[in-house]
Amino acid sequence: MTAKIFIDGEHGTTGLQIRSRLAERRDVEMLSIPEAERRNAALREDMLNSADIAILCLPDEASKEAVAMVSGNNTVRIIDTSTAFRVAPDWAYGFAEMDRDQAEKIRSARCVANPGCYPTGAIGLIRPLRMAGLLPADYPVTVNAVSGYTGGGKQLIAQMEDENHPEHLTVNNYVYGLTLKHKHVPEMKIHGQLARAPLFSPSVGRFAQGMIVQVPLYLDEMAEGTSVESIHSTLTAHYAGQDIVTVVPLEETVGLARVDAEELVGQDRMKIFVFGNAGNGHVNLVALLDNLGKGASGAAVQNMNLMLSA
Known part of the structure; x- marks a missing residue:
């Protein structure tokens, strides 16, 4: 039918x-x-x-x-x-x-x-850790992200692409949401199962499509015994059995020099990376997606x- x-x-x-x-x-x-x-x-x-x-x-x-x-x-x-x-x-x-x-x-x-496009990345990183008990509900989560300018719709596209537009933008990257009251924060909090609203800092780059969402974490502020490996295995188990959201194997991230915001342009998938430094107890979770695709x-x-x- x-x-x-x-x-x-x-x-x-x-x-x-x-x-x-x-x-x-x-x-x-x-x-x-x-x-x-x-x-x-x-x-x-x-x-x-x-x-x-x-x-x-x-x-x-x-x-x-x-x-x-x-x-x-x-x-x-x-x-x-x-x-x-x-x-x-x-x-x-x-x-x-x-x-x-x-x-x-x-x-x-x-x-x-x-x-939302940003929350897809943020929740995709946060929620599995909350469900597994690795990330405390009251953890002071920060979300840093950059999106292609198509996320701003036709008006922003015109501002970026049309040199004759009265509000034409020539900047290569800018941060916005400076009042820290972005409309995506409520869904990040609720669907991320957080007790406090995350501090969200979005930005726009001079590229049409693509997105990187980052959630940095301190291991010593998470559940006792949490490691880079346990975070990665938790995310891998959560997304096992399907191919739309995939977790990059830990061994592939070790020598990685950069993550390209435009890698998944035109695709409806999301990739998750876990970057960690056991020496200083720092972890950076990264979600990569097309803001107009999976986003x-x-x-x-x-x-x-x-x-x-x-």
Whole structure:
């Protein structure tokens, strides 16, 4: 049976990437609003209510509006890519590898909140250690990250690429979120099973796609006996048996000189590295992904596939 899929916001960066991933699929029928009609509220509501799965690629308030439009229609299932519902208790969090039963929760859910790109990396590093008891809930976690500029959507893309843009940016890298109140922090805290909010420092580089998320740790502030090896084995065991999130073997990280933020561009996977120095008790956990792949559009398609397999 062919499933009807409507991408609300298909002309934005995330929506376009989802559309391209589904272009050759024969098991889905794409419902679409012409760009000239994208502000036609009646047509939008009709499309939302005609879909088997509606994928929302919208700002938070517009996503809430779309959900309200289908609130009385239990046949429509929703994947929302905004931050609006990521910590809502009645929504499934769309990170299938986060926990052993998370894929099943997504498969059976009516409403799924797609994770943020930065939180995918951070939670992917933190949660397995919390579940294993290696990382205390009150550990003062810091998350440092750099993303390709497509994470900022069409406006930032234009600022970076269009020299005639009135707010054209020429910088190669910049740090933002300087108020330390980034919208991704709540989902990092809740889904990372942390008792205190992590200190999150995001930045943007002059490259279109790609992302590195780092979580540095002190071994002596973790559970007694925690080592570089036990951290690596915990992460490896957590992600065993699937190929979307992979942990790089410890022996391969020893001689590694650098990690390239663009290595996984165009892919919907995530790689995890464990770098450690037993001599000073320092560990640096690194997640590598495409901010528009596993960090956004690729994750939405993965969640859609799970929901269609129910």
